[in-house]
Amino acid sequence: MGKVVTFGEVIMRLSPPGYNKMKQSHSLEFFFGGTEMNVAASLAQFGLNVQHISNVSDDFVGQAALACMQGYGIDISHIKKVNHPLGLYFMEVGSGLRASQITYNRLHGAFANIKPEQVDWETILDGCTLLHWTGISPAISEGAYQTLKQGLELALSKGITITADPAYRSNLWQYGRNGHEVLAELCRLSTVFIGGVNEVNEILGTQFTQDEEGFKAAAQKLIQDMPNIAKVYDKVRTGLSATHQKIFAQAWDGKTYFKTSEIEITDVVDRIGTGDAYAAGLVYGLETGMAVAETIAFANAACALKHTIAGDVNLTSVAEISEVAQGNVSGRLKR
Amino acid sequence: MGKVVTFGEVIMRLSPPGYNKMKQSHSLEFFFGGTEMNVAASLAQFGLNVQHISNVSDDFVGQAALACMQGYGIDISHIKKVNHPLGLYFMEVGSGLRASQITYNRLHGAFANIKPEQVDWETILDGCTLLHWTGISPAISEGAYQTLKQGLELALSKGITITADPAYRSNLWQYGRNGHEVLAELCRLSTVFIGGVNEVNEILGTQFTQDEEGFKAAAQKLIQDMPNIAKVYDKVRTGLSATHQKIFAQAWDGKTYFKTSEIEITDVVDRIGTGDAYAAGLVYGLETGMAVAETIAFANAACALKHTIAGDVNLTSVAEISEVAQGNVSGRLKR
């Protein structure tokens, strides 16, 4: 089996217990995550061979992050320890009509200080069959952007599948680049697009509508503009409340439109990382040769199940996901 | 900005973790609350200048209560430390169809032993624009009743707005007075009535019906009987289960009937203090000069959001409440 490579920040999440506000708490639960690392961890749970590329802090926090990734089964041999603190964020978890809130401390951290010369892409991409990136990494710093770009260029030249999850976050991008342009540039170096109407509109400056026709049109326009991209995979979320969500997935493979049934999720345990669980489901489908319809059903089920798992990472198995993908959402006790 | 003054018991809540019964627990979570202090704390979160009047125990429990109030930003300079234990209650939290249960230990506590001569109302009401009281305080002891009455008389004479939240609790009122009569007497010393058909029926011995017409009739009758009262603000709750509630607010300003849309709250985190959150919302509207319709929308949203906050006090901000008051109940993650 080939190797999947992911690149991105390893970030620590710190949350008061339950639905507490910080000001009524004395302790915080923590998790290590990061959108690309979440994908890597999920893929490792599925049994794939995965390597994550990043910087961590050269202290006991960074060691704990490394131990966590190792525990997931991720290859950490190319992660560097540097003399900057690990990025982190605080999150107050909402419930029902109260939204969760996040505040970041990541712009001067270990990953923000990554430099292209620290990453030996030649060695890393040797034996790699798929490289995954997201729009968060190039939004952090010039160094992160340049490092990623080098990797994408080399990967593209080697014929490696490149999955782009180019979400645009307006509150990042503080180092001076135009996020829309950078994402467009990097998507042009990619072969699979994970995103829908929002992402296409952000990147191409278009105005497609939020419906099935809009998605088809956006996907076609994207493939037209970015010839390296062959397929577009999207998920559509309806948020009824912080603890009640609905999701379905759709795809355009250049010729045909695919759509899953919608899964309703009540009693959400953890909303973070559900998009990454979807991405990991897609990558698993791509790496194991699933058909498009099967792939999005698996990815959608993975996304749905992640809502029931605490932390940033989808710890469910291929078997659990497949059962939900086939429509069993009864949650019946397994003895 | 003027000063809001609240008067009432500071009481400690002790609850087993989660939905545990006492007999299956070894620890208790505690919160300091008290219906009027909850209003004060919420107003302090909104940025108002608030002073609470009470007695606490002269021991480390009382000190913790004071520190808690100080942390909320409440002025505690007129709270006395006395040689009686702090009032407290135990609560087993229900879920779904199982009701929460409460048992009190408050009738011989610090507040029950308050005496009119301990409270310097002259000084306290200097600069005060609004005085808030509830039906709990006069139900505790003769001393609490007399102390409150002195304050109301002085406040009324000074033209201070007086908000009365005269809920009648039949299991209190053990010291010999007739609760209905006392509440009627004290309401006559007030200018704003927080309550609806139930409260009017309890106080006036009437039989108005639980609907819109009943509310209008009750409000008119009340204003007729109690000329100091200018407006009546009510909220109507439908309890589907311990964790699923619906609420809307209504008001009668002497001429017009106002009503908000109904908010549905699932996954209730904490049911306690939601009425106090409503009252605080009203007081905020009154103090900041909101129109009636805006006031009840804000108060109803405050009440709804309190259901998502652990503890007795509504820790949400004016911004969060305003967003819900304007109809956004999607609970979408804020980064």
Place this chain on the structure above:
Amino acid sequence: MGKVVTFGEVIMRLSPPGYNKMKQSHSLEFFFGGTEMNVAASLAQFGLNVQHISNVSDDFVGQAALACMQGYGIDISHIKKVNHPLGLYFMEVGSGLRASQITYNRLHGAFANIKPEQVDWETILDGCTLLHWTGISPAISEGAYQTLKQGLELALSKGITITADPAYRSNLWQYGRNGHEVLAELCRLSTVFIGGVNEVNEILGTQFTQDEEGFKAAAQKLIQDMPNIAKVYDKVRTGLSATHQKIFAQAWDGKTYFKTSEIEITDVVDRIGTGDAYAAGLVYGLETGMAVAETIAFANAACALKHTIAGDVNLTSVAEISEVAQGNVSGRLKR
């Protein structure tokens, strides 16, 4: 009042906190349970005189199990301490569409090593009015099967009411006997059958359908085949998700069909032991002389309320259950 006797394994449940997976946890919450002990504990909460018969480990784990049962008010004077570890199981609690998972360590434990000669049924059944057993016990080991059989034979000869809850668990029954046959044999020694179409089909090898007609037919067939059995009590569960269930109860008393209204349970706190709560409700009805319709309403309400209680045992009171049985499911705060 007579004495109820229960026989079965005392087993320890170990669960990660909340909805955590084992691999993301450092601690486990534990409860002592066991399907028949759960019935005993619930009956003791109701004020009945109950004795449980079992083996526990002769170490501090067994002592803790005994202290737990004593705390429930169960007579433990005939429980033996033996030199085998206490049976236990691990459970990862699911939520929403994710199922809970259980893995057992019980087949070489204290109860699995029980022998008929260790149990003095003569003394135990003296003064006993009802003996309760389930299909779990004879599935554990030959010794458990033989010990139970001796007790049933003696009880039947003494005219004691014998309630059978013969659920068939396919993943037990590893010691060589055919479970269907053993359950049939033991049911023939019983006087009340707790189960429905599934259980009858398992035991008699029939194919009755899962509906009201099927239940009636199955119950009639059962009573025909097993003349000692006089009544059949069943509950029907619809699992919408791990945290959302519906249940109703039905019964056949040899002549008439009875059925309760359906109760919907959201925000499930703990799914384990809900069937045992139902059985305990039935036994309570039988021991206190309730009519059939009243009995199943009480049992169904007991089952529903157990979903709101953490742990294996239904800790709610007769008063709480009766209120739900009479249709009050609003969960309104009791001060």
Place this chain on the structure above:
Amino acid sequence: MGKVVTFGEVIMRLSPPGYNKMKQSHSLEFFFGGTEMNVAASLAQFGLNVQHISNVSDDFVGQAALACMQGYGIDISHIKKVNHPLGLYFMEVGSGLRASQITYNRLHGAFANIKPEQVDWETILDGCTLLHWTGISPAISEGAYQTLKQGLELALSKGITITADPAYRSNLWQYGRNGHEVLAELCRLSTVFIGGVNEVNEILGTQFTQDEEGFKAAAQKLIQDMPNIAKVYDKVRTGLSATHQKIFAQAWDGKTYFKTSEIEITDVVDRIGTGDAYAAGLVYGLETGMAVAETIAFANAACALKHTIAGDVNLTSVAEISEVAQGNVSGRLKR
């Protein structure tokens, strides 16, 4: 074996976790205790037949207290549920040079409201071989004093051994009686005195010195003044810090002075209830016919071991205590 009866308040201890102050805590650990109940619980762990007499609150707090006592194996059949809250105290646990602090809420509780007519001493003392009381009970209220006195008088008339542990607590005795006089009166109704120079001086108004000669003289004087008393058992504590203590025991049997070696206790886990553990050790010696020297060695070891147990009750076994009584204090791991 005969029955030991204890009489006294069941009180709830509430402590912040670890060495926290209340003002820096959000939760409290709780334990049920009470000096006489602690003795009962310890004796039940030793396998004796023990009954405790008290009042508890008629609510879920009282139920939890009863379940706790039942779990210890104490006979609770003569404990009444009354409509007053359970007594309780808060404790901030000190460490090293910082003292622990306690504040009480017990003077209007369930036990303070006990009345002689609520206790059926005739039935209770039937089959009783030893009745144990302490100086705390008569200090709470007139009712507690009168109830105890009735029991002592009846027990003395029946020739039952009566162990008195008449510690004088100056901050109690608020109901009007002179504590010194009451304790003297009740000691005269007792047969075994648990106390030393301090207690004798408090009760007789003497000035004996705090040394071996003082103890002998005090014991002789006491026996001279109170002819029913046959033996005097004492323990001597040297407190080096909140977490470092030394203790030894001494006794006077009317003719001979006995003294144990001193045990040093570092890393104290819980200081509360150590005197009760000592009293339970004495009672165990008396009930099982140990010689005086053996009795005080056992009692002193019990007291020492209690310092290593969280909560008010000594949960160690006869075997563990005997090992320490024989001089093994190495704490070597037992597999």
Place this chain on the structure above:
Amino acid sequence: MGKVVTFGEVIMRLSPPGYNKMKQSHSLEFFFGGTEMNVAASLAQFGLNVQHISNVSDDFVGQAALACMQGYGIDISHIKKVNHPLGLYFMEVGSGLRASQITYNRLHGAFANIKPEQVDWETILDGCTLLHWTGISPAISEGAYQTLKQGLELALSKGITITADPAYRSNLWQYGRNGHEVLAELCRLSTVFIGGVNEVNEILGTQFTQDEEGFKAAAQKLIQDMPNIAKVYDKVRTGLSATHQKIFAQAWDGKTYFKTSEIEITDVVDRIGTGDAYAAGLVYGLETGMAVAETIAFANAACALKHTIAGDVNLTSVAEISEVAQGNVSGRLKR
């Protein structure tokens, strides 16, 4: 009474529970501290009027820090909310021979970004009788250094007492200034020096020895070099292990040498902030007019007691400290 003003970073401490390493933990306990804020908080516990000057993050973390300070009773009206994350540090707590370890994330935080123009020293120092600073603040950033310097210059010109605690931390001072020189400059603007041989050697580049004679010589040299300084207060710590310490205090008032007895602290609960507790003790002595010998005895006792308090802040009272200062270190339970 006058007002004490403190200036410095408010920093969050995050520690795994107990003695855990980060890599074996899933949660962190947090405390807000900061060497100067710790002094402010301790003084507020003593009843002094204290104001702290700082920046915090404009998010829910900063709000929690503000609420914490308010809860201590500190005046926070001149603390600014800025758009940078709150400084923080992680700490793994050692035990016995294993050292605690700390790693910082503070150099790009809210306080590091403070600017002189953000602080209105004129208003702040109005009514101020004592200004306290430490060597940490000017080590963080040029802005912090300049802001502090402005405050000191103004305070000196107003005749305010200025207490300097100029500890030199070599791992800070990354922004380009020479720490030794800056500390010397700022000490010259101060009137009371808190430090001993180490600090003098660091600042003056001297080589005094670590003994009584060395201290006297160093103090004399310091006063000679820095004419504004009138007195030198020092404490001397002997660390036997992470959990076992000895401390005494000494002082030079320009003419006489003072020294306290040494206090031994076993079972250390929390080592952080003990120096700040000492400084707060000194400031309290200065503000309340204690003699030098009394002041250092109080400060040394405050320092000793802080070792028994979790978190960064000394929460003990003047009464508790005075008792230890007078030699009572027995830790005897206070009921």
Place this chain on the structure above:
Amino acid sequence: MGKVVTFGEVIMRLSPPGYNKMKQSHSLEFFFGGTEMNVAASLAQFGLNVQHISNVSDDFVGQAALACMQGYGIDISHIKKVNHPLGLYFMEVGSGLRASQITYNRLHGAFANIKPEQVDWETILDGCTLLHWTGISPAISEGAYQTLKQGLELALSKGITITADPAYRSNLWQYGRNGHEVLAELCRLSTVFIGGVNEVNEILGTQFTQDEEGFKAAAQKLIQDMPNIAKVYDKVRTGLSATHQKIFAQAWDGKTYFKTSEIEITDVVDRIGTGDAYAAGLVYGLETGMAVAETIAFANAACALKHTIAGDVNLTSVAEISEVAQGNVSGRLKR
């Protein structure tokens, strides 16, 4: 660098929090350990290449154990998942004079069911430079014994260093073999002996005395009897209490006696795995070519530091251990 291979059970430890008894607890902390796995984990923390050989349960408990080992950096590629529960033990942690107590559930578990044909020693020992075993493994079952013996024979034939830690545990060895004989047989297949007078006496049936001369004589006798053994490494523990220990190490290299200074450990955090930490220290010395004196100093310091780490595994680093080995035991805070 070569590969170290360890063989043995992976076992789960379950302990009540703090110093609680099981009967006063509702939760358990758990750790994965096992004497040989502890060595592997410690070596992985030191940066060595380590592989552990074992069976785990094929369920989510086994998966958690695997994730834990992976997180330590141990190669788990040759660990099998089998259909038997993971071995486990419960431990009540003592303090001071109260001993910790352990009760096992391991004799029918995953490792007890290991069979020689499940382990591919040829592949495993390829590239291996050191194989470590202890006396626990052959005591569990015939299968474990035979599997280990095959590995030792092959390793010896390949000239691999074999470290034997043949502690004799009398409460194991229930499957029929004579433990003394089996250990002697397996030691003869080893090249380094970890043990002292006790172990030699157990294995050879000798009566050497517990002192330096006894150790020398025992070591010489052992080497004489078992020619493959070249060196004997021992540690000597003096247990003052459960929380206060002293240790030193000694060795005999065939010609010379070596001895370290004694380290005193107060405030023990966790006593389990300290012997394994010592063994890991030795293996590290052997693998990195340390001299004997340096090796035992390192191993003794590793053992001492493990007493400060919760759980079974020594998580300290080479740097921390080296500092203690060089005599720094002050536990001074590292910023």
